[in-house]
Each structure stands twice: as C-alpha cells, then as structure tokens.
Amino acid sequence: MNETSSQPKPLTIGVFDSGFGGLTVLRALLPLIPHAHYIYLGDTARLPYGSKSRETIARYAVSSSRFLLDQGADILVIACNTATALALPEIQAAAHPIPVFGVIQPGAEAALPASRNGANDANDKKCHPERSAKREVEGPAVHTAGAPNVLVLATTATVQSHAYLQALTALGLPATEKACPLLVPLVEEGWIDHPVTAEVLRIYLLEALAEAPNATTLLLGCTHYPLLKPLIETTLRNLRHPMHIIDSAQATAQAVASHLPPSSTNQPTTCNFYATDSIEKFQHLGTNFLGQPLNHVHHIDLGG
Amino acid sequence: MNETSSQPKPLTIGVFDSGFGGLTVLRALLPLIPHAHYIYLGDTARLPYGSKSRETIARYAVSSSRFLLDQGADILVIACNTATALALPEIQAAAHPIPVFGVIQPGAEAALPASRNGANDANDKKCHPERSAKREVEGPAVHTAGAPNVLVLATTATVQSHAYLQALTALGLPATEKACPLLVPLVEEGWIDHPVTAEVLRIYLLEALAEAPNATTLLLGCTHYPLLKPLIETTLRNLRHPMHIIDSAQATAQAVASHLPPSSTNQPTTCNFYATDSIEKFQHLGTNFLGQPLNHVHHIDLGG
Numbered sequence: 186m187n188e189t190s191s192q193p194k195p196l197t198i199g200v201f202d203s204g205f206g207g208l209t210v211l212r213a214l215l216p217l218i219p220h221a222h223y224i225y226l227g228d229t230a231r232l233p234y235g236s237k238s239r240e241t242i243a244r245y246a247v248s249s250s251r252f253l254l255d256q257g258a259d260i261l262v263i264a265c266n267t268a269t270a271l272a273l274p275e276i277q278a279a280a281h282p283i284p285v286f287g288v289i290q291p292g293a294e295a296a297l298p299a300s301r302n303g304a305n306d307a308n309d310k311k312c313h314p315e316r317s318a319k320r321e322v323e324g325p326a327v328h329t330a331g332a333p334n335v336l337v338l339a340t341t342a343t344v345q346s347h348a349y350l351q352a353l354t355a356l357g358l359p360a361t362e363k364a365c366p367l368l369v370p371l372v373e374e375g376w377i378d379h380p381v382t383a384e385v386l387r388i389y390l391l392e393a394l395a396e397a398p399n400a401t402t403l404l405l406g407c408t409h410y411p412l413l414k415p416l417i418e419t420t421l422r423n424l425r426h427p428m429h430i431i432d433s434a435q436a437t438a439q440a441v442a443s444h445l446p447p448s449s450t451n452q453p454t455t456c457n458f459y460a461t462d463s464i465e466k467f468q469h470l471g472t473n474f475l476g477q478p479l480n481h482v483h484h485i486d487l488g489g
Numbered sequence: 490m491n492e493t494s495s496q497p498k499p500l501t502i503g504v505f506d507s508g509f510g511g512l513t514v515l516r517a518l519l520p521l522i523p524h525a526h527y528i529y530l531g532d533t534a535r536l537p538y539g540s541k542s543r544e545t546i547a548r549y550a551v552s553s554s555r556f557l558l559d560q561g562a563d564i565l566v567i568a569c570n571t572a573t574a575l576a577l578p579e580i581q582a583a584a585h586p587i588p589v590f591g592v593i594q595p596g597a598e599a600a601l602p603a604s605r606n607g608a609n610d611a612n613d614k615k616c617h618p619e620r621s622a623k624r625e626v627e628g629p630a631v632h633t634a635g636a637p638n639v640l641v642l643a644t645t646a647t648v649q650s651h652a653y654l655q656a657l658t659a660l661g662l663p664a665t666e667k668a669c670p671l672l673v674p675l676v677e678e679g680w681i682d683h684p685v686t687a688e689v690l691r692i693y694l695l696e697a698l699a700e701a702p703n704a705t706t707l708l709l710g711c712t713h714y715p716l717l718k719p720l721i722e723t724t725l726r727n728l729r730h731p732m733h734i735i736d737s738a739q740a741t742a743q744a745v746a747s748h749l750p751p752s753s754t755n756q757p758t759t760c761n762f763y764a765t766d767s768i769e770k771f772q773h774l775g776t777n778f779l780g781q782p783l784n785h786v787h788h789i790d791l792g793g
Contacts, residue, residue, distance in 0.1 A: 366677070370671055381685060488792055
C-alpha cells in the first residue's frame with residue numbers, strides 16, 4: 186500500500202477526437218506508453234467535423250481541448266486529422282504551455298522514408314511483396330514511371346485545408362490529396378469488408394490515381410481509415426497499383442512516445458472516456474476502433 | 490406606393506432543418522403558399538442530427554426554433570424528421586403559442602389512402618402502372634399476398650424513436666421501419682443516380698422487405714430521400730416489388746397549406762436563409778435540394 190501511494194503521479198495524456206476515430210490513435214499509444222493515465226474525449230454531439238468550416242471546427246476543438254486541460258492533462262494529442270488540419274494553432278494557443286501533438290506532421294514525416302525509397306522499395310517491404318518485381322509488365326497498370334509521390338486520403342475539410350500538402354511539400358515530397366467523404370459513414374455502418382465499400386474505394390482510388398499516376402505511398406489522413414487498411418490493400422492490388430500505406434494514427438503514437446522521457450512509474454495503464462453524445466453508442470462503436478471494450482465512459486455537455 | 494405600404498404584413502413561416510434536406514419541404518411549400526415570407530434555418534454546424542441522442546437533438550432543435558421565433562416566425566415547420574421524431578414536444582413547449590408543424594404526422598396520414606387501397610391501386614396510380622396486373626406471376630416476387638403494410642425508410646435516430654411506427658399504428662396501419670444511415674452521405678456526395686447508391690438501396694430494401702414482405706407503401710421518412718425517388722423506383726422495379734411512394738416533404742407542405750386561411754396579401758414570395766456553418770457550402774449544396782439558387786444566405790452562431 187505504502188509503495189503504491191508513494192508512486193509518482195503518472196503522466197496524464199489527453200486524447201481528443203470529434204468521435205471514435207481517435208481511438209485508433211489511443212490504441213497505438215497504449216503499448217508504446219503503458220504507464221500513463223489517458224483521458225479520451227469524443228465530441229460526438231458535434232461530429233463529424235470533416236464537413237464543417239474552419240471557424241466552426243476551431244471553436245469546437247478549442248472547447249474540447251479546454252475540457253481535457255481542466256481534467257489535468259499534461260500533454261494533449263489531437264487525434265483528429267480535421268481538427269489538426271484546421272485548428273492546431275488555435276488549440277496550441279489555448280493549451281499553452283502544455284505541449285500539443287497533432288496527427289498531420291507525424292503522418293507526413295512517416296511518409297518520408299517510404300517515398301524516398303521509391304515505389305519498389307515500398308512494395309517490397311510492406312504491401313505486396315509478391316508483385317514488386319512483376320508489376321511493370323502486368324497489363325494496363327494505372328501508374329507510370331517517375332518521381333515518387335504521396336497520395337493522401339482524407340475528409341473534405343482536411344483536404345480543403347491542404348495541411349498535408351503543405352507538410353509533405355515542406356519535406357520535399359510531391360503530394361496529391363483526395364477527399365473521400367463516404368468512407369467515414371461506411372466505417373460507422375460497420376461495412377469494413379463489404380463490396381459496396383470496395384467499390385467506393387475503387388472509385389476514389391481510380392480518381393486519385395488519374396491525378397497522381399506516380400504515387401507510391403498512400404497516407405491514410407483520417408483516423409477512421411486504418412479500419413479499412415485490408416480492403417484498401419486488396420483494392421490497390423486489384424488496380425495493379427500496390428503502394429506503401431502509412432497510418433497517421435500509428436505514426437502519431439510513435440511521435441508522442443519519442444518525445445517523452447522514460448516513465449518514472451510502473452503503475453498500470455488507466456483510461457477514462459468522455460463523450461458529448463450518447464454513452465451507449467460510444468461504447469458500442471468505440472470497441473471496434475479501440476480493439477477492446479470501453480469502460481468508464483462518462484457523458485459531458487460542452488454546450489451547443 | 491401607398492397600395493404597397495398598406496398591404497398587410499405577409500405571413501412569416503419559419504422552416505427548420507439540421508441541414509439541407511428541409512429545403513425539399515420549402516420547395517413543396519413555395520407553390521402551395523406563395524404570398525408568404527420564409528425564414529429557413531439549416532443548423533449545419535451541428536448536423537447530422539440523425540446519428541445523435543434524443544437529449545442532444547432536443548437541445549439543438551429548441552435553440553434553432555428559438556432563433557426562428559426571434560426572427561418573427563408566425564408558424565414553425567420542423568422540416569426535419571429526426572427533430573420531429575425526437576423533439577417535437579420540446580419544440581412546441583418552447584414555441585407556445587406559435588403553431589408548430591412536424592413532418593411525421595403528415596407523412597403518416599398521407600400513407601393512409603394508399604395503404605387502405607392496397608398494393609394494386611397504389612401501383613396503378615403512382616409507381617409502375619405497367620406492372621400492376623402482371624406482378625403476381627412475374628417470377629420470384631419478394632412480397633406475398635396479405636394485409637397492406639407501410640415500410641418507412643429513415644435515419645437511425647428517427648427509426649430508434651419509433652415515431653413513424655406510433656403515428657402509423659394509431660392510424661391502423663401496420664408498419665416496419667428501416668434505418669438507412671448511408672443514404673444521407675450518398676445524397677450529399679451528389680451520387681443521386683450512381684451505381685453505388687443503387688446497390689446500397691438494393692441492400693437496404695432487400696433487408697427491409699425480408700422483414701415486411703407485404704409492404705405496399707414506402708414512406709420516405711427523411712427529407713434527403715426525395716432526391717433519390719427515381720432511383721428508389723428503379724430499384725423497386727428491379728426487385729419486382731413496386732410500391733406507392735410517399736414523400737413526407739410533400740405531405741407536410743400540403744398539411745401546412747390546409748391549416749392556413751386564404752392569403753390576405755398578394756405580395757411576392759420572399760426567402761431568407763440562415764446557416765450555422767459555411768454559407769458557401771450551404772448555397773452550393775442547397776441548390777440541389779431547393780431546385781433553384783439560394784440567395785440571401787446569412788451565417789449565424791447558435792453557440793456550441
């Protein structure tokens with residue numbers, strides 16, 4: 186008992202998303218930073234952010250971040266591409282001096298080694314090794330030879346912000362962004378491995394690859410999309426355009442972990458969840474995203 | 490000039506929806522009640538309501554209704570199935586003594602004559618006259634003989650409220666409700682006549698007809714769905730299950746018109762539009778729903 190009570194206070198990490206998608210970031214954080222207390226807020230009463238304007242998103246994201254700070258967060262992870270893309274400066278200003286991590290910069294940086302190595306390396310190591318040597322001669326390939334290019338799939342608001350384009354361009358990576366507004370509703374319908382979702386992905390990817398035939402790296406710029414990764418891989422294979430797939434949720438968790446000192450406690454991981462809409466729906470849908478049951482979900486009202 | 494200035498003040502009709510769908514109700518109102526001033530509010534910063542909880546929807550709907558009352562509305566039309574289904578009593582209490590019309594009761598009442606006449610009459614007069622005489626012998630029909638039944642397509646929240654089921658049951662009509670969460674995103678993507686939308690409709694209708702094989706009347710319980718009416722008719726024809734289609738937007742406009750006295754003014758129709766999110770997006774998307782360009786769109790902030 187005494188040993189427990191004399192343990193230093195664990196790091197408290199506030200994780201914020203408009204809804205459930207950010208749970209894929211939390212899922213990636215848990216094994217990397219185990220001895221921490223997590224507070225996750227899903228602003229489910231006001232989701233989705235992805236179709237809304239910059240001003241509205243910034244207002245919602247700042248009020249959500251303030252809640253996490255009031256709960257004692259030592260650092261904030263904005264596990265929402267849309268909020269990061271459109272409101273990171275506003276959130277950082279509201280949180281100062283608490284450090285704030287977004288998902289855009291880690292995602293862009295994770296694209297760097299894959300894209301620099303070019304298409305063949307990426308294909309060899311990650312996505313479809315069986316096709317790397319043969320793909321140049323396998324019929325009417327959509328891609329062409331040329332400079333590597335990053336294709337970013339994201340919500341409408343994230344694409345319109347061009348936050349990924351700017352971050353990737355600053356790293357010297359040519360990039361193309363593609364808005365995929367139907368993917369979030371399809372994931373939330375649970376059609377993770379469904380022919381309709383495969384067809385929607387095929388249409389979106391064909392449209393995107395027509396604009397970016399040299400793309401060798403695919404950046405999943407929405408935290409819902411990791412649940413579609415197997416179907417995206419199958420679709421790319423069917424399109425004869427295998428790519429290196431970057432998951433910004435995983436990249437963000439690694440970036441956060443790399444910025445923290447080694448833990449000074451061995452306390453077990455604890456998680457508290459807050460949602461601005463129905464607790465039941467959050468528990469039900471969230472389980473898919475977190476990969477484990479959600480306990481301790483509380484309802485909060487952020488106004489509006 | 491004197492004649493104009495001595496005209497009585499036109500009736501001011503407040504029309505509210507969470508977004509753009511209610512513009513299909515306004516579109517139906519304009520020819521039926523031409524000498525009126527319309528104030529339309531789309532609570533686009535907080536849409537969609539269809540996936541949220543009753544408490545959240547009621548809070549949003551009441552604050553939106555109060556805005557329309559503050560703007561001088563003489564009557565309110567809640568042109569949103571979800572808000573009607575989950576928050577009509579709260580809105581009526583907030584608006585008292587201003588009359589409030591929802592979309593559920595008019596939609597249910599419009600199903601009455603069609604369903605009482607049975608499938609053949611409905612098919613004869615409305616949907617697919619060419620099939621009415623032959624449909625009993627045209628191969629593996631999904632339906633079976635029996636009592637007429639109403640099938641309601643709506644959002645998840647509307648279905649979970651069972652507001653249509655209760656209204657139809659009170660009218661003596663057996664009913665089945667089917668949640669169709671992908672239809673709103675597909676309409677907003679502009680995929681009104683798209684193979685993916687046709688496939689999603691086919692899946693939803695097959696699932697629904699497995700539960701309600703006797704259904705002869707299809708009630709469109711979401712104001713986005715009228716834009717899909719041609720595709721729904723085609724899908725039903727392909728499923729060999731033609732139905733009488735009731736559009737609750739049209740039914741609501743007729744119910745409002747029938748409760749008003751003849752106009753005492755011949756002033757032209759005027760419309761003011763308010764949106765809680767981006768004006769540009771509202772003008773762009775709204776044009777499809779209203780069937781004409783939207784002028785005079787103003788941004789308002791309802792908090793949140």
